[in-house]
Amino acid sequence: MTPWVMLAPIAVLLCVAIPELRRPTPRGGIDGLRVTAVIYCLAFVVAPLQVAGTDLRWVRASSWVWVLNHLPTTESFLGAELLAVLGWICILIGYFVVQRARARTGDLDSLVGDERSVARVMVALLALGTFALVVYTISIGGWRVLIFNALAFRSSAPPVVTRWAFLKSVAPLSLGAAFLAFGLRRDAQQPGVRRLATWVFPLAVAVSMIVLFHQAGRLSMLAFLITFPLAIAAAHGRLRLRVVMTIGVLFALLVLFGKQLFNPEGASTVFETQWQALRDEGSNAVQMIGIEFSFPFLNLAHFVQTVPSSQPFRWFVDVPLGFLYLVPQRLLGVVHPPTITALNSDALGSDGAIPVDLVSFGYVSAWLPGMLLVTGLFGVALGWLDRQARSRRFTATVLRVALMLFLAFRIMYADPTLVLQAGFYLIVLLGALWLVRRRALPLAGGGS
Numbered sequence: 001m002t003p004w005v006m007l008a009p010i011a012v013l014l015c016v017a018i019p020e021l022r023r024p025t026p027r028g029g030i031d032g033l034r035v036t037a038v039i040y041c042l043a044f045v046v047a048p049l050q051v052a053g054t055d056l057r058w059v060r061a062s063s064w065v066w067v068l069n070h071l072p073t074t075e076s077f078l079g080a081e082l083l084a085v086l087g088w089i090c091i092l093i094g095y096f097v098v099q100r101a102r103a104r105t106g107d108l109d110s111l112v113g114d115e116r117s118v119a120r121v122m123v124a125l126l127a128l129g130t131f132a133l134v135v136y137t138i139s140i141g142g143w144r145v146l147i148f149n150a151l152a153f154r155s156s157a158p159p160v161v162t163r164w165a166f167l168k169s170v171a172p173l174s175l176g177a178a179f180l181a182f183g184l185r186r187d188a189q190q191p192g193v194r195r196l197a198t199w200v201f202p203l204a205v206a207v208s209m210i211v212l213f214h215q216a217g218r219l220s221m222l223a224f225l226i227t228f229p230l231a232i233a234a235a236h237g238r239l240r241l242r243v244v245m246t247i248g249v250l251f252a253l254l255v256l257f258g259k260q261l262f263n264p265e266g267a268s269t270v271f272e273t274q275w276q277a278l279r280d281e282g283s284n285a286v287q288m289i290g291i292e293f294s295f296p297f298l299n300l301a302h303f304v305q306t307v308p309s310s311q312p313f314r315w316f317v318d319v320p321l322g323f324l325y326l327v328p329q330r331l332l333g334v335v336h337p338p339t340i341t342a343l344n345s346d347a348l349g350s351d352g353a354i355p356v357d358l359v360s361f362g363y364v365s366a367w368l369p370g371m372l373l374v375t376g377l378f379g380v381a382l383g384w385l386d387r388q389a390r391s392r393r394f395t396a397t398v399l400r401v402a403l404m405l406f407l408a409f410r411i412m413y414a415d416p417t418l419v420l421q422a423g424f425y426l427i428v429l430l431g432a433l434w435l436v437r438r439r440a441l442p443l444a445g446g447g448s
Helices: 003-022 032-053 057-061 067-072 072-097 115-139 143-148 165-167 175-188 191-215 217-237 241-261 264-280 283-291 295-306 320-325 338-348 358-390 393-413 416-422 422-448
Strands: none
Touching: 003 032, 003 072, 003 143, 003 217, 032 072, 032 283, 032 295, 032 393, 057 175, 057 320, 067 338, 072 295, 115 143, 115 165, 115 175, 115 191, 115 217, 115 422, 143 191, 143 264, 165 338, 175 191, 175 217, 175 393, 175 422, 191 217, 217 241, 295 338, 295 358, 320 416, 338 416, 393 422, 416 422
16 A cells, blocks of 8 residues: 555544644533544544554454455545545534534433432332343353353354343443432432432442443443543543543553453463563554554445445445344344344454444445435534533533443444444433423422
8 A cells, every 4th residue: 555545544633633623622621522533533543544554464363353354455545534534524514513503402401400300210220220130140040151251242152042132231221320329429409319329329330330341342341430530520620630541541451451351261361462462562552452443444445345336225224223123032033134233244254243333334324425414413413412511410411421422432333233222221311311300390380
């Protein structure tokens, strides 16, 4: 690949960095657009530079070996980077249209105004999440299987097949309980509600960590853990350097050693091998972190080559398919059509799942118009969320940060099936808060 193509990632970097540098510093030093910009740069600047400018033969000994068989041509490299530029411009357009709109867009403060109602939702979410986790754990053979075979359950052939597998999407309701408890400990004016939140918080965190460990998702665990310090920073209006450094170290550790963490039985041997490789060659750490963010760019370069010449447009069939996958297959004895992620993984010859990113999802759905539509709507959602930065209640700030991280990671994971499964607990959380608020309003009106 000729050296001048390296200018394409630089163009993406300038497209992202210039608007960010011109923006005022967000409240708390961080907002949804800034987090999204960082992930976008990792996926469409750092990863392309690594693919084009480094020796990738080391991936032969890793699960990333498929990369060597799908290195982009010069034309697909440039095409993918051009789409990345257009995608970011559309995100910015959608974002600033909402940011500058005068009309009210709704706010999170109104959802958490009645602390007793929020406390009831908190307890219900923890109870449902814990119940789902216990039933699912029993169905697969107990806690030892749940913990020691966590990584194996991410594969297409899990070690135990259970009809209750859908409960894996219900158990994360405990994460929502942890967020509400963390907020209520500070917001609650009634001593009983504050004491309840204080007791619920460690329980919800403990259940959530078990759930996240079994899911064996490094970024989902990272997002959960950093929600709390980022919410405090957002509330205080200042992001301290030690918080940034702690998040950076945690991020690096989870990326480099996360798979060993989620595979306790073989962790010691694999950990020693990984540590030896990092100790012998320090640049390996940078290479390993960079490759983890390469699949969005490689997806896009692949689709530029194959869509629509050898792969038809999806025409957004994956959106209803995402809702269909919420219907339990093993429990009801039904089989759903393959998702875009499953098809993409087969096409690239990977043993594991290769999720479809935001730009690629729009492109494979309806070519350039589809990509512009998807990225523009993403910008609108991000703009609405960042309008909540002046929340008066700490609970609303916690929810905003959780939603911010969830949205930002959709840059990499945009398959609607994965979006709905990963965000199911957030949908239930917001829906429950909305319902209890609706029930509380007539009562409040009647007493006035």
